[in-house]
Amino acid sequence: MKETVGTHGLVFNEPLLWEKGAAGRNGFSMPPRDVPESPLDEALAGDGPDFPDLSEVDVVRHFTRLSQWNFGVDSGMYPLGSCTMKYNPKTNERQATLPGFTGAHPLLPAELCQGTLQLMYDLQEFLAAITGLPAVTVQPAAGSQGELTGMLIFAAYHKSKGKARHKILIPDTAHGTNPASAALCGFKAVAVASNERGVLSPETVAGLMDEDTAGIMITNPNTLGLFEENIHEVARIVHDKGGLVYGDGANMNAIMGIVDVSQLGVDVMHLNLHKTFSTPHGGGGPGSGPVCVTSELAPFLPVPRVVKTQKGYELSEDFPQSVGKLHAFYGNFGILIRAYSYILSMGAAGLKKATQLAVLNANYIKEKLKGDFHLPYDRPCMHECVFNDKNQEAYRVTTLDIAKRLMEYGFHPPTVYFPLVVHGAIMVEPTETECKQDIDAFIETMKAIAAEARENPKLLHEAPQITKVRRLDETLAARKPRLTG
Ligand SMILES: *Cc1c(COP(=O)(O)O)cnc(C)c1O
Helix, strand or coil: CCCCCCCCCCCCCCCCHHHHCCCCCCCCCCCCCCCCCCCCCCCCCCCCCCCCCCCHHHHHHHHHHHHHHCCCCCCCCCCECCCCCCCCCHHHHHHHCCHHHHCCCCCCCHHHCHHHHHHHHHHHHHHHHHHCCCEEECCCCCHHHHHHHHHHHHHHHHHHCCCCCCEEEEECCCCCHHHHHHHHCCCEEEEECCCCCCCCCHHHHHHHCCCCEEEEEEECCCCCCCCCCCHHHHHHHHHHCCCEEEEEECCHHHCCCCCCHHHHCCCEEEECHHHHCCCCCCCCCCCCCCEEECHHHHHHCCCCEEEEECCEEEEECCCCCCCCCCCCCCCCHHHHHHHHHHHHHHHHHHHHHHHHHHHHHHHHHHHHHCCCCECCCCCCCCCCEEEECHHHHHHCCCHHHHHHHHHHCCCCCCEECCCCCCCCCEEECCCCCCCHHHHHHHHHHHHHHHHHHHHCHHHHHCCCCCCCCCCCCHHHHHHCCCCCC
């Protein structure tokens, strides 16, 4: 490889502002005093806060350099499986900063914020159209909080039928938040093994489903990037025993505009606006996990709900069966604006096209790399494909080594070691917003790394060498984070 996306030079070190400042340095000049000096009251005088003395250029360089250490989807390809790190068009940011929105206080009376209420209402309608599930709340702040909402709805539904249920079925490919959300609601998670095709078998589900089981949580496509081809049958089995079907919609980028989720038999589903509907995420920023439900489950949705009356839009608490409130006020409103703007600017045809390209790109990578990296499930995938490090085992090269080496070539590594059903998983999700040239560069790099593993595995074992920090002791970093420089 002649050229890499990453760079070698001009990666600056940067001390803390406190280490950098020098006494007496100033960020601006005060005009000469034109009044007599008047000492401060004894009680108020003192050394003042421990702020570093810095010039303007010190501050600008400090923050500019720190920003350059960051890697985001605006700096390069970020094929982090399950996270849908697609490019977020800047127009969505622009709409989110319109003063009418940023200045709206959440306690304004309804008649003074009709526009914000309408935006929430319309977004609910859009998400209902996209999923086929007619009633929606935009309150939850993340996919995982959407799951929690869903589980609360499951519990409330069974209670309303007169009998609490205690178990919930969760496939072994599920995201860790699924069993966690179920457990928070007091359900016991029962693992469902996926079959040799990487999907759920109706027989396995039938063997586990009983009348003490509240339902099943299904991610479709699942975290192997495979469409749950038996979902219809699985949903029927669960419904026949009085259970409900939860759809984890984190992978909506694979089916948006193509699959009507309600027809698959899903009763409740969350969407991750920060994944599929284009909000910058990662690093723990705000998210949004709207929940869409069937009309039968609508009475249980969180309050307040945005309703449309003859007088206009209102927030209503008048839903006696509601599971209650999930978030301060009505949700992370800034994310709702971005999703609304994204959906309107893409249009229905654009959303469908995005899905088609996301699936095409993942299959392209899968086909191009399957000679170099082992593909545990060699069949058409959806928006992501999962390899592992089996072919590299002979050279004692692991998934972690491959991920670290990728950084030296200027690519954010894919998701590694997840899903757990694949030993040494490398989960690649290119998304629809990468062009063929960049995808080809990624493929070429992965091929070069596969060749290095055979010919010079030391390069991989010792990677990364040219990044700001070398290989970290991840256990130590997690257990004893050093947060002060
Ligand atoms: C991201 C993800 C979640 C959790 O969503 P958050 O918004 O991160 O809380 C749940 N399930 C799957 C499959 C995911 O990829």
